[in-house]
Amino acid sequence: MPCAYIEETQVSLLSSEDRTNLAFVSPSKIQEWTLAKIEDYTNRIEALKAVHNSAAAINRKLPRDVLLEVFSQLKPDRRSAGWYDVLHVCRLWRLLLFRCPAFWTDVLRAPRDLVGVTERSMARLTHFLDLARTRPLELSVIGLPQSAARALSSHARHIVVLEVEGNQRDLALLNSLIDAGLPLLKRLSVAHRCDTRNTRALPPIQLGYDKLPCLRSLKMPSQSSYIMSHTFARLSHIELYGCRCRSCQASSVTYSHMRYTLGRCSALETLELTDLCLKDLPSCGGYDTVRLPSLRRLDVWDDPGLMPALLADLSLPKTCFVSLNRAATTFESMLPEPEDCPQFYPVKFADKVVVEFDAEEYATLRTYAKDSQLLHMESPGPFRSEGPMPSFSGCESSFFQLVLQVADIFAPPNDVTALTLRTAPPLGDTIGTHSVALRKLLGAFPRLFCLDTTAYDGKTDLLSTLGEVLDIGLYHCPFLLELRVRWRYQIINPNRDSHWLSPKVPYVPRRTGPQALGDFCDAIASIIKRRAGRAGPLCTLSVTIVPGDDDELPWTELAKRAEARLQEELGFTKLVHRIDVSYATDAS
Known part of the structure; x- marks a missing residue:
């Protein structure tokens, strides 16, 4: 030792x-x-x-190329702290992963914040780009510092998707990256990150065909849009939006510039416009028509003033779907005037109309032609405001103004044969003073074959107007063949202290489920019997029971009884060929 x-x-x-x-x-x-x-x-x-x-068995029995294929199918989630654990399983896996470019392209696809990026993080990004080799790259970055722009320029010929959110300096560097050439870039998305220390206007994004020959999809602020005309002709998707920061507000583009831009998009298939903040916005159309022959979808999220002017100036295919969404007080204010656009096809060619109105006064209008949707409009309603839920009287007034608007938009003649009306729970207490609006709505669709409506008691709702005789001696909807009703039980039996109750509605003792459903069935039978002789028989009568919350009544059994009751009242008289009553959870 x-x-x-x-x-x-x-x-x-x-x-x-x-x-x-x-x-x-x-x-x-x-x-x-x-x-x-x-x-x-x-x-x-x-x-x-x-x-x-x-x-290990998996390494002994699976060939290396099979393991590489498995690794190429991995979808690492960089938002998870352990996305790189697979790199530390064993040396063989690590070696194979470093030889699997598909894995690293998925790593690079996740959004990456480069604002204030450290030298170490930048080195890691550069290493990931090198490991992706020649695979197509989809990149999303927040901020574009000089070091990042330099790293991306080395791989510019492989970038197919690029999303950049940055301030004025970052977007200037983006221009430099584009100027170097992105030959495979198909989709470009640019977002402005407001910098209060930098009040300069956004630099125009230079989008020339020689630098971006494969570009097909573009999203960018309208304030920085500058595209060569030969680049326009190849774009299939454009999304323009307005930036609300102070520097961008000072450099808003004009309506005529936007029209000039759209007028050269001959291959455009989808167009989305959001809060453009345009200058020189006309009160109506009047410019030369802009033709977009390939457009399949138009989405406008903007101030109401843009919608009628734009729709009057655009010539769209008759199959194009139009979606209009904004805080407009009326539907009519979103649409062009009849004299400016007399053949507005989502209205003129519609054969089905769907109107929905919820308890918070949000209204939706949709039109269809041969099961293809043509129009989608959303409005918060004339009484809608931030704050507490609207009162009953305000909600009721808003609903009947909506009904009048829809009746005016589809003033005859029209080809509508199907109407769906969905109303909010508070409207169950509607009284007859507003029945003129419901009459006008049905009068706007004289060729109606199918009516699908929400009903409450059959006496003060849209259903009741079907039993009224017109001045010409006929009933509303004389060609009606199919009647579908969603019956709300809770609404016609409100608690006395409910805030939905209108002071004008007298107190009615609460009825039980079987009593309320029986009274409703009697009301339907009475209406259909009154129509006998002056209107044709119904092919289908369908009632769907929609009970209130925490309702434990045996509705499935009650539905069977109601169906037998209606069959006894109407089926044997051949006024209705098919009767169906179902509980909401059982309805198709």
């Missing part, structure tokens, strides 16, 4: 070779010798672990 303070038990665990070598080591060199041996054994252990992992 070289030293007395080294115990025999400690040395006995060493191999005979190490004990022999230790005997010749001077005491001053023992620690150095042991550290060298520790490093040697550690390396041996790591090597043994690698051999052990390489001999």
Whole structure:
């Protein structure tokens, strides 16, 4: 033993070779010798672990190319802290992953914040780009510092999707990146990140065909839109939006500039316009018509003033879907005047109209032609404001103004044969003073074959107007063949302290479920019997029961009884050929 303070038990665990070598080591060199041996054994252990992992069944039985294919299908989520765990399973997997560009293109696809990026993070990004090799890259970055722009320029010929959110300086560097050429870029998205310290206007994004020959989809602020005319002709999707920051507000584009832009988009298939903040907005159309023969979808999220002017100036295919969404007080204010656009096809060619009105006064209008949707309009309603839920009287007034608007928009003649009306729960207490609006709505659709409506008691709702005789001696909807009703039980049986109750509605004792449903069935039967002789028989009468919350009544059994009751009242008289009553959860 070289030293007395080294115990025999400690040395006995060493191999005979190490004990022999230790005997010749001077005491001053023992620690150095042991550290060298520790490093040697550690390396041996790591090597043994690698051999052990390489001999695992999955590594022995699966060829390397199969493992590479498996790794190429991984979708690493950079938002998760353990997305890189697969790199540390074993050396073989790590080696194969470094040879799998598809894995790294998925890593690069996740949004990456480069604002104030560190040198280490930038080196990691550069390494990821190198590992992706020649695979097509989809990149999304917030901020574009000089170092990042330089790294991306080295791989510019492989970028197919690029999303950049940045301030004026970042977008100027984006222009430099584009100027270097992005030959495979198909989709470009630009967003302005407001910088209060920089009040300069947004630099125009230079989009020339020679630099972006494959560009097909573009999203950018309207304030920075500058596109060469030969680039326009190849775009299939454009999304323009207005930036609300102070510097962008000072440099808003004009309506005529936007028309000039759209007029050169002969291949455009989808167009989305959001809060453009345009200057020189006309009160109506009057410019030369802009033709978009390939457009399939138009979405406008903007101030109401743009909608009628734009719709009057655009010539769209008759199959194009139009969606109008904004805080307009009326539907009519979103549409062009009849004299400006007398053949507005989403109205003129519609054969089905759907109107929905919820308890918070949000209204939706949709039109269809041969099951293809043509129009979608949303409005918060004339009484809608931020704050508490609207009162009953306000909600009721808003609904009947909506009904009058729809009746005016579809003033006869029209080809509408199907109407769906969905109303809010508070409207169950509607009284007859507003029945003129409901009459006008049905009068706007004289060729109606199918009516699908929400009903409450059959006496003060749209259903009741079907039993009224017109001045000409006929009933509303004389050609009606299919009547579908969604009956709300909770609404015609409100609690007395409900805030939905109007002071004008007298107190009615609460009825039970069977009593309320029976009264409603009697009301339907009475209406259909009154129409006999002056209107044709119904092919289908369908009633869907929509009970209130926490309602534990046996509605499925009650639905069967109601169906038998209606069958007895109407079926044997052949006024209705098919009767169906179902509970909401059982309805198709």
